[in-house]
Amino acid sequence: KPSVQESTESEIISRFQQYLQINTSQPDPDYKQSTSFLLAIANSLSLESQVLEFVPGKPLVLLKWPGTDPSLPSILLNSHTDVVPSEPHKWGHPPFQAHLDPSTGHIFARGSQDMKCVGMQYLEAIWKLRSSGFKPTRDVYLSFVPDEEIGGHDGAEKFAESEVFDKMNVGVVLDEGLASPDGFYRVFYGERSAWWMSIKAVGKPGHGAKLYDNSAMENLFKSIESIRRFRSAQFDLVKSGSRAEGDVISVNMVFLKAGTPSPTGFVMNLQPSEAVAGFDIRVPPTADPLALERRIAEEWAPSSRNMTFEFKQKGPLHDKFGKPMVTPLDDSNPWWGLLQKAIKNANGVLGKPEIFPASTDARYFRNRGLPAIGFSPMANTPILLHDHNEYLNKDEYLKGIDLYVSIIKTYSSFAPRTARDDASRAEL
Ligand SMILES: CSCC[C@H](NC=O)C(=O)O
Ligand SMILES: [Zn+2]
Ligand SMILES: [Zn+2]
Secondary structure, three states, rough: OOOOOOOOOOHHHHHHHHHOOOOOOOOOOOOOHHHHHHHHHHOOOOOOOEEEEOOOOEEEEEEEEOOOOOOEEEEEEEEEOOOOOOOOOHHHOOOOEEEEEOOOOOOEEOOOOOOOOHHHHHHHHHHHHHHOOOOOOOOEEEEEOOHHHHHOOOHHHHHHOOHHHHHEEEEEEEEEOOOOOOOOEEOOOOOOOOEEEEEEEEEEEEEOOOOOOOHHHHHHHHHHHHHHHHHHHHHHHHHHOOOOOOOOOOEEEEEEEEEOOEEOOOOEEOEEEEEEEEEEEEEEOOOOOOHHHHHHHHHHOHHHEEEEEEEEEEEOOOOOOOOOEEOOOOOOHHHHHHHOOOOOHOOOOEEEEEEEOOOOOOOHHHHHOOOOOOOOOOOOOOOOOOOOOOOHHHHHHHHHHHHHHHHHHHHHHHHOOHHHHHHHHHHO
C-alpha cells in the first residue's frame, strides 16, 4: 500500500476550494464531477469506495476505512454534496469561485458552511490520521449523499433503509450542525420536523366594490391573522430567552396565491372565489402533534369557514419504535461523553446541546433508533447557510479538521472490553 504523505496548509485549502468550485446546486447538481472528485481523494487515501445509486443520476459515495476489529459497530460520518441555489449577481464574489480573501482569510462560496466544509474536513482529518500512522479499531464510514436540500428522499432516506446500510452495522452517526457567532461550538441532538401546509379558502365571487361576508379573501385572512398571533406568541418565547429556537413551533407564510389574472396583471374589481396560502411549519420532537393538528383543523383552516388544508410534507416526530426522535445525551449514550472528551482534548468548547431548527438527513438515521449528533465545527462565524456571501474563514476550517482528528481518533478507538462494560456504562 502506498503511504499517505502529510499535506501542506495550502494543499488542504486548495482541496476545499476545488470541492466548493463544483456546482452542485439544486435543482441540477453536477453530481458527476463531485463523485469523481471524491473518488480521487478516496483513492489517494486508499479508502475502500463504492458509488450507490438508489435513484439513477443521484450517486451516493460511500467510503470505508476498515478498522482492526470489524465486529464492533462502525462510525458513520455523513455529509451532503448538494447545495442550495444562489443569486450570483447579489454576491460579492461568484458563489462557485471559492474566492479566498487575502486580508481576512474568508473563503466565499455556496456550500462553504452548508456543508462541503464538513465533508472535506472528515477527509482531511483522515488524511492527517493516516499520514501519522494511526489505525482505527472500528470501521469508519463516510457517506457523501445527494439531495439533502430537497428532502433527502433519493439519498439518505433510501440509504438508511437499505441492505448495504444494515450490513455496515452503524453504531453512531455524525451529521451537520450550524455555525455559531460566539466561541462555543453548537451541537444538536434532534431536529424539528417540517410540516409544509397550504390552506385554501373558497367563497362567493363578487364585485370589488361590495362589502359582504365569507369572501374567499376574507376567510383566508381570518386564518392568516390567527396563524400570525400564534407565530408571535412562539417568537416571543424565543425573544425573551425562555425557549431556544429549536424548542418552539415556528410558522412562516411562504406563498400567497389568489386573484383573477388579466393580461395587464390582475382583475381589480373582482373579489376572487379562491385563495390559497402556504406555510412552512417546524415542530419540535417534544411537541404534541395532536394538539397542533386540532389547532389547524379548528382555528387555522376550519371547515365552518369553508377552509381546507393540505400537507405537502408532514415529518414524523417519533421514530419507527414510537419514541421521540432525539438522541439521548446522557450516560446511556457513550458517544456523547466521547464527543465532549474529544472536543475538549482539541481545545474546543461546546455550547449547550440544541434541537436543530430546520431539517437534516440525521432524521433518517435517528428514525432507525441510531444515535446521531449534528456538529459542524464553525465557531466565531456568522450563520450564513442559504444566505448571500456564505463564507467560512480558512483558520476556522483548519481548526475544524483538528477537531475531527480528535473525534475520529476517540470514536474509532472506543472499544469496551466486553458487552458487560457497555451495559454497566448504560446503568450509570
Ligand atoms: C423537510 S426536507 C427539507 C430539508 C431542508 N434542509 C436544509 O435546509 C430544510 O428545509 O430544512
Ligand atoms: Zn445542510
Ligand atoms: Zn441547507
